Amino acid sequence: MEQTPFTPQERVESLKAGGLSASGAILVFMILLVINEWLAQWPIAVSKLPESWISLSGSLASVAISGLLFGVTYRYAIRQDTNPQLKSGVVLAFSLVRGLAQIDTGFGITDTVLPFVLMAVESWVVFSCDRIILDQALQRGWLKPFATNQPAP
Template sequence: MEQPPFTPQERVESLKAGGLCASGAILVFTILLVMNKGLAKWPIAVSILPESWITLSGSLASVAISGLLFGVTYRYAIRQDKNPQLKSGVVLAFSLVRGLAQIDTGFGITDAVLPFVLMAVESWVVFSCDRIILDQALNRGWLKPFSTNSLNP
């Protein structure tokens, strides 16, 4: 008897991938914040330091949720494929969606759009690091790739 797609084991592996990427995204975002604090004039998106714990918490939650969704989607999208364009496409898609939303917000609230463009670059850095983390976890066997056999009827 053939296993149905999206078995409980597949869901657990996807949650592991999502949790790993959420943690990685928070770590990269935090590193960017710490680097910016040490380099007062560093021109990166996080140079606009959150003014309150509520803003910081919201930013961390946003990064964590984005990382979680990226991890689950990346694992499903690449399956067992070794195609670098596919892997880069998933990173670029997530980066553009998050980054363009930030740029659009910037157009709506200020004339200075450059900080928001840099936030879009920051999103690309976060998702690129998450890709590296997930690829390493898959290569080392810490995570299993999504089984393409479970989708074949």
């Protein structure tokens, strides 16, 4: 019988990666919101903080879920690989999916797409920071990379 690489220990490590990534995504998103609020006093402002707690909670939930899924996927995708193109590809894939959805929404509700393009760039910043956080956690041994070679039963 073939042994699956998805052991309970691997699942725990994936949850740790997802939790760390979700936490990092929320932190980076909040920092970007504060920076954006500061920029709101200048003529280049594109948006402000969400005006209601419900809107802010929805944004935070979306970022947290995206971060969690990114962390789990990133750990699985890179395994023990040090290929920077693979790592960047995972970041770009998640950034494009989230960012293009935001741009598409922008096209549907307004003629001004610049705020939505900036939100897409924001997604790239969030996932890039998550990559740095996860890479550091893997290097320091806080997370274990996904094992590609399982011992024979």
